Amino acid sequence: MTANQTPAARVESARARVRELMAHRESGVFLALVVFFVVMYTVSPIFRRPFNLTTILRQISVTSIVAMGQTLVIVSGAFDLSQGSIAGLAAMVTAKLWKNAGLDPPIAIIGGLGVGVLCGFLNGVLAARFRLHPIVMTLATGAVFLGVNFYITRGESIIGLPDGLTWLGRGLIGPVPALIVLMFVVAFLMHILLTRTLFGLRVRMIGGNLKASQDVGMNVERIRVGIFTLSGFLSALGGIVLLGRVGNALPQIGQGLLFPVVTAAIVGGTLLTGGVGSMAGTLIGAAIMGIARNSLVVLQLNIYLQDIVQGMLVVVALLIDQFRRGELNWRIILGRDR
Amino acid sequence: MSLEHAVEMRGISKRFGNVQALNGVDLELRRGELLGLVGDNAAGKSTLMKTLYGSVIPDAGEIFVEGQKAALRNPRDAQALGLAMIYQDLAVFNNLDVAANVFTGREYTRRVLGITFLDKKRMYNESEALLSRLRINISSPKLLVERMSGGQRQMVAVARAIGFDATILIMDEPTAALGVKEANTLLDLMAELRDQGISIILITHRITDVLSIGDRVMVLKGGERQGILNVEDSTLEDVEYLIVRGRSDGSG
Ligand SMILES: Nc1ncnc2c1ncn2[C@@H]1O[C@H](COP(=O)(O)OP(=O)(O)OP(=O)(O)O)[C@@H](O)[C@H]1O
Numbered sequence: 296m297t298a299n300q301t302p303a304a305r306v307e308s309a310r311a312r313v314r315e316l317m318a319h320r321e322s323g324v325f326l327a328l329v330v331f332f333v334v335m336y337t338v339s340p341i342f343r344r345p346f347n348l349t350t351i352l353r354q355i356s357v358t359s360i361v362a363m364g365q366t367l368v369i370v371s372g373a374f375d376l377s378q379g380s381i382a383g384l385a386a387m388v389t390a391k392l393w394k395n396a397g398l399d400p401p402i403a404i405i406g407g408l409g410v411g412v413l414c415g416f417l418n419g420v421l422a423a424r425f426r427l428h429p430i431v432m433t434l435a436t437g438a439v440f441l442g443v444n445f446y447i448t449r450g451e452s453i454i455g456l457p458d459g460l461t462w463l464g465r466g467l468i469g470p471v472p473a474l475i476v477l478m479f480v481v482a483f484l485m486h487i488l489l490t491r492t493l494f495g496l497r498v499r500m501i502g503g504n505l506k507a508s509q510d511v512g513m514n515v516e517r518i519r520v521g522i523f524t525l526s527g528f529l530s531a532l533g534g535i536v537l538l539g540r541v542g543n544a545l546p547q548i549g550q551g552l553l554f555p556v557v558t559a560a561i562v563g564g565t566l567l568t569g570g571v572g573s574m575a576g577t578l579i580g581a582a583i584m585g586i587a588r589n590s591l592v593v594l595q596l597n598i599y600l601q602d603i604v605q606g607m608l609v610v611v612a613l614l615i616d617q618f619r620r621g622e623l624n625w626r627i628i629l630g631r632d633r
Numbered sequence: 634m635s636l637e638h639a640v641e642m643r644g645i646s647k648r649f650g651n652v653q654a655l656n657g658v659d660l661e662l663r664r665g666e667l668l669g670l671v672g673d674n675a676a677g678k679s680t681l682m683k684t685l686y687g688s689v690i691p692d693a694g695e696i697f698v699e700g701q702k703a704a705l706r707n708p709r710d711a712q713a714l715g716l717a718m719i720y721q722d723l724a725v726f727n728n729l730d731v732a733a734n735v736f737t738g739r740e741y742t743r744r745v746l747g748i749t750f751l752d753k754k755r756m757y758n759e760s761e762a763l764l765s766r767l768r769i770n771i772s773s774p775k776l777l778v779e780r781m782s783g784g785q786r787q788m789v790a791v792a793r794a795i796g797f798d799a800t801i802l803i804m805d806e807p808t809a810a811l812g813v814k815e816a817n818t819l820l821d822l823m824a825e826l827r828d829q830g831i832s833i834i835l836i837t838h839r840i841t842d843v844l845s846i847g848d849r850v851m852v853l854k855g856g857e858r859q860g861i862l863n864v865e866d867s868t869l870e871d872v873e874y875l876i877v878r879g880r881s882d883g884s885g
């Protein structure tokens with residue numbers, strides 16, 4: 296930008312920059328988030344309390360961490376519906392390693408994460424080598440992981456966990472809750488992975504044009520296995536954080552995690568057809584849902600509206616997506632497209 | 634194997650179900666020549682070039698590259714031998730930017746702590762230089778291919794193939810989606826590359842293009858070679874006759 300530009304040229308270059316910004320897929324959702332936040336901040340004194348704001352961040356942390364893995368999977372053109380079950384299994388294995396095997400909490404946590412990696416690896420091999428359709432396949436492996444969880448725990452909870460196991464979910468780093476720090480760290484690392492590394496580029500390639508990826512001769516199998524393994528790892532991490540948030544090890548931990556996770560990714564602009572999506576978008580998606588849920592509480596509306604709002608958000612996100620891809624327009628909706 | 638040939642294909646046959654796409658086809662590409670490959674739809678042009686590029690495995694036949702017998706199991710093998718191909722059904726990544734498309738499969742990277750990072754800056758700089766060297770009308774290598782015209786996408790594919798520093802270039806109907814001006818730019822570019830010593834095979838339905846910039850033209854019909862003509866002593870009618878009628882006798 297030089298000083299001797301005419302006003303008209305300056306307006307034009309400012310416009311160009313706005314256009315460039317809006318071209319980013321995240322811009323729309325980010326704007327929605329800001330508007331939503333500002334409205335709530337203005338109308339509700341309870342909402343703007345610092346404690347309430349950190350509560351929102353704590354509430355979206357587990358969803359976000361797991362959703363980062365889901366985003367990676369969806370960008371690659373697949374789905375991982377076993378995430379909730381992996382989270383539960385990893386959490387329970389962690390608790391059992393401490394309680395029954397007498398391991399130190401950090402070692403038990405590593406064991407739990409290992410279980411997540413193993414589950415994810417299994418998903419990856421089934422998807423890549425055996426070419427099973429990821430949706431049905433992960434639905435099935437999810438059932439298996441859940442079954443294993445209830446089999447080894449006999450459906451019984453482990454009450455009273457040591458600080459070492461709950462720290463991730465309840466501890467503080469300075470004044471900041473550890474799980475909020477963890478969420479941002481995971482988001483940052485996953486963002487770097489997806490946008491700056493060769494692996495991330497490969498993920499976007501196989502999600503964008505599988506045939507061309509094979510034509511180039513890249514190792515699609517290995518990339519797929521890597522993607523699902525990472526998704527398993529992040530699911531386990533989410534499950535272990537949840538363990539700390541709940542304070543007790545309940546076998547049903549992780550159930551109900553999948554829907555908000557997928558919602559965060561979709562609201563955040565991840566294309567269901569693969570190839571396009573971002574960690575920033577997913578974080579924003581999770582934040583929108585977190586604020587939506589919190590609004591119901593602070594405005595003293597019925598909390599059961601939550602499911603309705605969440606479901607509607609997904610439908611709206613899908614509609615926006617269809618419009619953006621040009622699959623949908625007003626002519627089609629009005630039935631004039633014959 | 635004669636060393637004047639960059640590529641020699643001998644008796645290539647390929648069957649898809651009950652379609653005999655290629656039937657004992659021979660092809661010789663001289664070093665530094667621009668060979669046109671013409672024929673009607675379904676004549677087998679694309680299939681023949683895919684066998685040369687390793688993306689279709691022939692049922693029978695041998696391929697020699699620079700005098701050496703080549704075992705081509707996938708495009709990587711072909712690339713390693715200095716071949717590059719632009720597919721007819723452009724294998725571009727619409728969800729990625731121009732630079733990522735230009736550098737597909739040979740990205741510049743840097744390893745830090747065992748992780749392979751992309752050297753994006755270098756890829757942007759080099760693709761920008763490549764675009765301007767090829768006089769391709771794309772304003773920035775950061776543009777998403779999704780938002781481009783068919784012609785611009787075609788040029789991205791061209792840039793990718795040429796950027797590979799290939800010595801043998803295969804182009805399957807590269808001008809099909811282009812306007813007159815863009816097509817001429819690309820044809821000039823091909824002639825220029827040929828003059829730099831690159832051997833080129835150009836599949837096209839625009840026979841006049843081959844006659845204006847090509848050295849020889851080979852005609853396929855029904856999966857069989859009908860003949861190779863020298864451009865200098867052939868007319869449009871000669872080529873068209875071969876395409877439509879085929880060789881009338883056993884000569885070829
Ligand atoms: N993968 C495939 N599976 C089945 N049949 C195929 C396949 N590829 C090509 N064919 C058939 O082989 C024949 C030759 O096809 P090819 O694409 O080589 O023709 P072409 O000369 O390139 O035609 P065009 O000018 O239309 O591009 C056609 O009959 C086609 O239907």
Ligand SMILES: [Mg+2]
Nearest residue numbers: 678679680721
């Ligand atoms: Mg063809």
